[in-house]
Amino acid sequence: MKLDHTASGVYAIAPxxxxxxxxxxxxSVDRMSDFYLEVGCNGFTVLGILGEAPKLxxxxxxxxxxxxxxxxxxxxxxxxxxxxxxxxxxxxxxxxMDAGAAAVMIAxxxxxxxxxxxxxxxxxxxxxxxxxxxxVLQDFPLSTGVVMTPxxxxxxxxxxxxxxILKHEDWPGLEKITxxxxxxxxxxxxxxxxxxxxxxxxxxxxxDRGVDGANTGYAFPDMLVETVRLAKAGQRDAAHxxxxxxxxxxxxxxxxxxxxxxxKYVLMRRGVIASDTQRKPGAGLNALAKAEVEYLLxxxxxxxxxxxx
Numbered sequence: 001m002k003l004d005h006t007a008s009g010v011y012a013i014a015p016x017x018x019x020x021x022x023x024x025x026x027x028s029v030d031r032m033s034d035f036y037l038e039v040g041c042n043g044f045t046v047l048g049i050l051g052e053a054p055k056l057x058x059x060x061x062x063x064x065x066x067x068x069x070x071x072x073x074x075x076x077x078x079x080x081x082x083x084x085x086x087x088x089x090x091x092x093x094x095x096x097m098d099a100g101a102a103a104v105m106i107a108x109x110x111x112x113x114x115x116x117x118x119x120x121x122x123x124x125x126x127x128x129x130x131x132x133x134x135x136v137l138q139d140f141p142l143s144t145g146v147v148m149t150p151x152x153x154x155x156x157x158x159x160x161x162x163x164x165i166l167k168h169e170d171w172p173g174l175e176k177i178t179x180x181x182x183x184x185x186x187x188x189x190x191x192x193x194x195x196x197x198x199x200x201x202x203x204x205x206x207x208d209r210g211v212d213g214a215n216t217g218y219a220f221p222d223m224l225v226e227t228v229r230l231a232k233a234g235q236r237d238a239a240h241x242x243x244x245x246x247x248x249x250x251x252x253x254x255x256x257x258x259x260x261x262x263x264k265y266v267l268m269r270r271g272v273i274a275s276d277t278q279r280k281p282g283a284g285l286n287a288l289a290k291a292e293v294e295y296l297l298x299x300x301x302x303x304x305x306x307x308x309x
Contacts, residue, residue, distance in 0.1 A: 002134050003076050003103040005164045007193040008212040009042035010228055011078060012221040015264055016052045016064060017273040022280065024060060026067065028273040033071040035272045039222035040229075042213070043076035044068075045105060045136075049143055050217055050260050053080055055279040061092060066099040076102030078136055078215070084109065086128035093129040104129065105167065107138035108146040118148060119155045126160045134162050136215070140169035140197060150179040154189045167215045168206070169197035177209040199254040200224055204243040207231040218250055219266035220306060245303045249296040261285050262293060269297070269309045 014036065017028035036044045046068050047053040047061055056064070065079045079096040081104040083089040093104045106125055112118045122137070129135070137156060141147045148156075148170075157163050170176055173196075183189035195215035196206045203214055207228065214224050223246050230239035253262040261284050264276035276284050285293065300307035 001074065001076055001102055003043075003078070003164060003193075004134065005190070005192045007042075007076075007165055007195065010040070010213050010221060010225045011076070011195060011215040012036045012041045012044040012224070013048045013050055013197070013215065013217040014044050014046050014068070015050060015217070015260065015267070015273070016046070016056070016279075018275065018277040018279055020275055020277050022277065024064065025274055028275070029064065029067055030071055032267070032272050033068050036221060037072065037075055040225035041221055043072070043078065043102065045078040045080060045215060047080035048105065049080070049107070049140070050263070051080065052260075052279055052282070053082075055282075058088070058092070062095050062099075065092075065096040065101060069096070069100040078103045078105050080105045080107075081129070082107045082109075082138075086125065089125065090128045090130075093133055097133055103134040103136055103164065105136040105138055107140060107144055108148070110145045112146050115149070115152045115155075118146060118152055119159065122156045122163070123159055126162055131160070131162050134164045135160075136165040136167050136195075137163050138167045138169065138197075140167070142169070142171055142198075150176055150183065153180060154183050157189055157192055163192065165193040165195055165215070167197050168194050168211065169216075171198055171202075173198075174202065174205055174209055177206060177211060181210050199250060199259065201250060201254055203227060204231075204240050207239065208236070217263055218246075218253060219263045219270065220246060220249075220304075222306060223304070242304075245300060249293075249300055249307075252293065252296055258285065258289070262289075265290065265293060266297070 017025040019025045069077045079101045081093045194211045197216040200216045268276045297307045
């Protein structure tokens with residue numbers, strides 16, 4: 001099942017589980033896939049920025065995507081296919097779609113600077129992978145260094161009917177959301193799904209601004225699912241209350257450079273993955289950082305029993 005512009009809910013960003021020696025932990029891949037769907041995620045993304053995709057070779061990347069798609073049993077799986085060249089992007093995109101993926105995700109390379117360069121890049125990317133493959137446009141300037149204005153996003157969406165989801169990770173980005181929804185209302189841009197990233201750091205107010213859900217990580221995706229559900233049901237205060245309870249841990253996990261280590265550690269503590277190992281280069285948390293995470297979990301457990309590990 002291919003995704004389209006009506007995608008909504010929570011599509012978690014999945015890490016890649018490794019054994020302590022750096023080999024892929026296939027048992028944890030299966031358990032993690034089950035976990036995301038069991039807690040209510042509509043689907044999830046593999047091989048994203050926090051999936052350590054650059055540390056995988058081509059065979060490993062395809063093997064993980066294929067394994068997850070099969071394990072998901074028809075639930076929509078998005079696969080990150082960003083690559084330095086279009087040949088590698090095309091090969092992975094076609095292979096994962098043949099395996100049953102629902103869409104691919106593409107981030108712009110850091111060398112792009114002008115609006116025309118950005119728009120031209122995505123036109124060429126679509127030519128490379130094929131216009132029949134739906135794609136998620138990843139807007140994450142804090143990571144890529146590429147700033148896409150609302151006008152540029154509108155041009156990309158207009159030029160490429162296969163662009164069906166914006167993964168919105170700009171910061172600050174609330175006004176961008178409002179502007180893009182305004183384009184849809186005045187008819188100057190066709191409707192697309194807007195799913196937000198940034199670890200869900202601004203999910204509470206992004207939902208207020210009209211996004212469709214989240215396409216992000218965080219070690220408690222079940223909180224993201226519940227927050228989105230409450231917001232869509234008009235229970236704004238309840239959504240904000242739940243989100244606020246998780247905010248200290250969510251903020252700690254959002255730290256640049258150590259965020260993945262925090263997420264993997266908490267997922268390990270939750271029994272989702274067997275090890276918090278990252279492939280080199282990459283290191284786990286030291287004893288002091290682990291103690292801080294445990295303190296945050298203990299405080300969160302006072303209001304959310306899911307954190308009582």
